[in-house]
Amino acid sequence: MPDAPGLILLTGPPGAGKSTVATALAARLDPSVSMSGDAFFGFLATGSIAPWLPESRAQNKVVTEASASAAGRFARDYATVFDGMVGPWFLPTFARATGLDRLHYVILVPSLDRVRHRVATRVGHGFADDAATAKMHGEFAGAEIDPRHVLADPPEGVDAVAALIEAGIADGRFVHEVA
Numbered sequence: 001m002p003d004a005p006g007l008i009l010l011t012g013p014p015g016a017g018k019s020t021v022a023t024a025l026a027a028r029l030d031p032s033v034s035m036s037g038d039a040f041f042g043f044l045a046t047g048s049i050a051p052w053l054p055e056s057r058a059q060n061k062v063v064t065e066a067s068a069s070a071a072g073r074f075a076r077d078y079a080t081v082f083d084g085m086v087g088p089w090f091l092p093t094f095a096r097a098t099g100l101d102r103l104h105y106v107i108l109v110p111s112l113d114r115v116r117h118r119v120a121t122r123v124g125h126g127f128a129d130d131a132a133t134a135k136m137h138g139e140f141a142g143a144e145i146d147p148r149h150v151l152a153d154p155p156e157g158v159d160a161v162a163a164l165i166e167a168g169i170a171d172g173r174f175v176h177e178v179a
Helices: 018-028 037-041 054-075 091-098 112-121 130-141 158-170
Strands: 007-011 032-036 079-083 102-109 150-152 175-177
Touching: 007 018, 007 054, 007 091, 007 158, 018 032, 018 079, 018 158, 032 037, 032 054, 037 054, 054 079, 054 091, 091 102, 102 130, 102 158, 112 130, 150 158
Parallel strands: 007 079, 007 102, 032 079, 102 150
Antiparallel strands: 102 175
8 A cells, every 4th residue: 555544443343344454464564564453352351241242332432432532652663453343333432542643443244144153153252142243243334333334234255345445444434534
């Protein structure tokens, strides 16, 4: 990519391919950082609430702000790819906490069948809740956001998705200005 992209926020429902694509994107950038938003939920030692439950909103705000702050700091010096569940409803919170003026916001929304299959068949991942997967897919698929940020039913293949994201970053499609 010609210019350092700063922060690329890659999001979508469980099973969308966020982590796999984020790793591939970070490998194409140099120097780069690849950050998993899930890691920040792992820092909650006691009293954590499943993040898809309505009563988790305050907890999710804290985790979102903490992860965004770290991502923003890295993005000042490294191309940073952050993958996590940051729906449009949490984008303003995340964006402000980065301390950046702008970031690239990309939502992967494969079909519900694809995400359900991926969640059910992935190995070594702690999340396997089909009902929560369907709920979160519906939230992302129905979210109010400028459609330029959404890759609906992206192609199979990590390289194909990474190439679409690179092209969108190059042409400014995914830019989100921080208010």
